[in-house]
Amino acid sequence: DADVTQTPRNRITKTGKRIMLECSQTKGHDRMYWYRQDPGLGLRLIYYSFDVKDINKGEISDGYSVSRQAQAKFSLSLESAIPNQTALYFCATSDHGTSGSRSYNEQFFGPGTRLTVL
Amino acid sequence: GQQLNQSPQSMFIQEGEDVSMNCTSSSIFNTWLWYKQDPGEGPVLLIALYKAGELTSNGRLTAQFGITRKDSFLNISASIPSDVGIYFCAGQLVGAQKLVFGQGTRLTINP
Numbered sequence: 001d002a003d004v005t006q007t008p009r010n011r012i013t014k015t016g017k018r019i020m021l022e023c024s025q026t027k028g029h030d031r032m033y034w035y036r037q038d039p040g041l042g043l044r045l046i047y048y049s050f051d052v053k054d055i056n057k058g059e060i061s062d063g064y065s066v067s068r069q070a071q072a073k074f075s076l077s078l079e080s081a082i083p084n085q086t087a088l089y090f091c092a093t094s095d096h097g098t099s100g101s102r103s104y105n106e107q108f109f110g111p112g113t114r115l116t117v118l
Numbered sequence: 119g120q121q122l123n124q125s126p127q128s129m130f131i132q133e134g135e136d137v138s139m140n141c142t143s144s145s146i147f148n149t150w151l152w153y154k155q156d157p158g159e160g161p162v163l164l165i166a167l168y169k170a171g172e173l174t175s176n177g178r179l180t181a182q183f184g185i186t187r188k189d190s191f192l193n194i195s196a197s198i199p200s201d202v203g204i205y206f207c208a209g210q211l212v213g214a215q216k217l218v219f220g221q222g223t224r225l226t227i228n229p
Contacts, residue, residue, distance in 0.1 A: 004160075040127075042206060043161070043219040050215075058216070090160050105149040105168075105210050107217060109160030 003027045004110035006091050012116045013081050021076045021113050023091030030095070032074040033107060034058075034066060037088040046089075049074055081117040089113045124207050124220030132228050137194040139223045141207035149210035150190035151217065152181050156203045164205075165192070194225075202227050 004025045013019050023032065034046040045058030047066040055066060063085060065077045078085055092107040124141045131137060141150070149168055153161035165176050167183035167190060174181055181192045190209070194201055207220040 040221060042122075042124075042221040043208075045216060048216065092160075105217065106151065106163055106166055107208075108163065109153075111160050112158075 004091060004093055004108055006089075006110040006113050008113060009111065010114045012118065014118050015082055017081050019078050019081055019115070021089055021091075021115070023074045023076070023110055025072050025091075025093045025110075027093055027095075027108060028071075029093040029108075030071065031093060032068065033092040033094075034064075034074070034076045035090045035092060035109075036060060037090060037112075043090065046076065078115075078117075081115075083117045086115060086117045089115055122207060122209055122218050122220040124223055126223055127221065128224040128226070130226045130228065131197060133197060133199060135197055137197055137201070137225060138191065139205060139207075140189060140191045141209070141220045142189040143209065144188065146187045146212050147190075147209035148187070148212050149217075150181070150183050151208040152179075152190070152192050153206040153208060154203050155206065155222070161206055197225075197227055199227055199229060201225060 007022045030051050033048040035043040036046055037043050044060050046060055046064050047058055048056050049068045052068050067075050090112045091110040094107045122141050122143050151166050152164045154164050155161045165174050165181040170183055170187045171185050172183040178195045204222045204224050206222050208217040210217055
């Protein structure tokens with residue numbers, strides 16, 4: 001079974017619609033992230049959460065919101081979708097790390113959601 | 119935002135050739151990671167580097183943490199068709215808790 005799962009894998013929606021992308025993980029990691037991927041632009045951070053009560057904006061948070069429902073679940077919402085939000089969306093997780101360890105830098109990605117906004 | 123310059127953007131090589139790509143920045147990093155993304159999939163971690171000068175291998179892949187802490191290199195020896203994909207570098211700036219990603223290098227292999 002996949003450690004990080006995303007639903008749906010593909011979604012086509014219309015301008016102005018509200019949609020939610022969901023991410024679940026079985027890795028037991030505290031930290032979760034949402035990224036957007038556009039051709040030639042790499043991965044850009046939308047929001048991140050270091051534990052259930054922690055939510056932080058990334059570099060491109062406008063037009064998006066998130067909810068950390070549990071340690072294992074982190075959802076991304078587009079309140080009113082617009083065409084330039086058409087992209088690949090990835091969820092990732094990382095460990096909180098231990099003293100002297102830098103493993104918290106190692107992020108593990110889900111398979112992605114391809115979103116098209118018409 | 120902070121930029122990582124990854125080059126080349128794309129490579130077209132013959133099967134069996136060696137591949138080199140790199141990421142550079144004007145800032146200092148304390149972690150470098152290299153990922154590979156296959157079509158329709160999420161990035162998969164290949165190699166993690168945590169120390170300036172560190173050289174780490176994973177099969178035919180070798181990555182190095184630059185001595186200045188501002189760059190990193192990934193080499194693939196004797197390329198095979200399954201090496202096709204997009205390779206991303208990612209770095210963690212000193213004092214930061216998030217990763218910054220390069221734009222990716224798309225590798226295409228002619229059989």
